[in-house]
Amino acid sequence: MAHPAGTSRALVTVAVSIALLLSGCAKRKRVRIPAPLPPATVTVGAVEVGIASWYGHPYHGRRASSGEIYDMEKFTAAHRTLPFGSRVQVQNLGNDRSVEVRINDRGPFVEGRVIDLSRAAARAIRILGPGTARVRLEVLFLPETIPESFFAVQIGAFRERANAERQLQTMKRRYGSAQLQLRDGNPPVWRVLVGRESTPEAASVLAQRLRAEVRAAFVVRVEAPSPAL
Numbered sequence: 001m002a003h004p005a006g007t008s009r010a011l012v013t014v015a016v017s018i019a020l021l022l023s024g025c026a027k028r029k030r031v032r033i034p035a036p037l038p039p040a041t042v043t044v045g046a047v048e049v050g051i052a053s054w055y056g057h058p059y060h061g062r063r064a065s066s067g068e069i070y071d072m073e074k075f076t077a078a079h080r081t082l083p084f085g086s087r088v089q090v091q092n093l094g095n096d097r098s099v100e101v102r103i104n105d106r107g108p109f110v111e112g113r114v115i116d117l118s119r120a121a122a123r124a125i126r127i128l129g130p131g132t133a134r135v136r137l138e139v140l141f142l143p144e145t146i147p148e149s150f151f152a153v154q155i156g157a158f159r160e161r162a163n164a165e166r167q168l169q170t171m172k173r174r175y176g177s178a179q180l181q182l183r184d185g186n187p188p189v190w191r192v193l194v195g196r197e198s199t200p201e202a203a204s205v206l207a208q209r210l211r212a213e214v215r216a217a218f219v220v221r222v223e224a225p226s227p228a229l
Contacts, residue, residue, distance in 0.1 A: 042083065042146070044139050050114030052090060052135040054122030055107075063184035064105040075124070078105035078116040081151070081200055081221045087141035090115060092125040093134045099124040100140065109154060109218050149223045151203035152193040155214045157183070164190035175206070181222075193222065 056072040064070040066084040077088065082103045091098040099121045108116035115137060119128070127133040155171070158164035164180055171178035171194045183189040194210060197203040200219050207217040 042086075042139070042142055044142055046139045048114055048137040049093075050135065050137075051112050051132050052092075052115045052117055052122075052127065053108055053110065053113050053132045054117040054119055054127060056119040058185070062186075065107075065183070066104045068104055070105065070118075072119040074118060075099060075101045075121050076104045076118045077101040077121060078107035079103045079114070080106060080108075080218055082139070083143060083146045083149070083221065084223070085143035086139060088115070089138045089140050090117065090121065090125065091136045091138075092127060093136055095126060097125040106220055109157065109216070111216060147223050149221050151197045151200050151219055152179075152195045152222050153203055153207045153210055154191055154193050154218045154220050155210055155216070156192045158190045158192070159187050161190050164192055167192045193220065 055078070059070050060072045062070055064076075065078070070076070077090070079086075079088070082088065084104055086103045087100060088103060089098055089100050099117075101115075101117060101121045105116070108114075113132070115135065117125075117127070122128050125133070125135075156164070156167055158167070161180075168178050168180055171192065175194050177196045178192065178194045181191040181193060183191055195203060195206045197206060200221075203219040207219055210217040
């Protein structure tokens with residue numbers, strides 16, 4: 001049966017509208033918020049792939065974030081979120097060389113990097129010269145007792161405490177929770193941490209908000225208690 005002309009035009013209009021709506025949805029990009037390693041529940045066997053770097057002087061002989069004295073000739077490393085005492089296998093994907101390291105520090109605080117190796121560990125997988133390499137991390141061991149901790153976002157590190165204090169007060173006004181942490185050195189470095197989240201996923205959401213205001217924002221595990229200085 002033939003449809004009246006008006007009805008046909010109405011059907012065409014509806015069809016075109018639906019097509020335009022679907023086209024708009026298809027072109028809209030979803031923003032994916034990267035979740036740092038480890039997830040909310042840390043597990044042996046967790047894997048992460050990214051860029052490794054290494055550090056030696058002037059940090060050799062200074063206190064690491066865990067409280068122990070950093071020795072660049074021991075097989076240790078810095079990671080932003082793994083519990084201290086975790087052991088990780090690091091494989092250089094460029095030459096298949098591997099080394100096992102113990103996490104005793106926080107870092108690296110450079111975009112795109114996932115682990116900062118001691119000089120001894122970097123030498124073992126031959127990245128001393130180039131300075132960085134693409135690696136695969138695998139968690140081999142986790143301490144039986146993991147101290148109470150939370151996740152925050154590091155947005156800056158300052159040599160002058162006054163500069164850190166100004167940033168701290170700004171973040172407190174905007175986000176409610178912020179603190180300073182002192183990193184041993186000569187001169188010392190004051191780290192500004194924002195937020196107090198129970199999971200790295202929640203901290204990642206906060207980091208996305210902060211990146212609209214600051215140059216860099218890194219999710220870090222913070223061992224509690226950690227009072228503001």
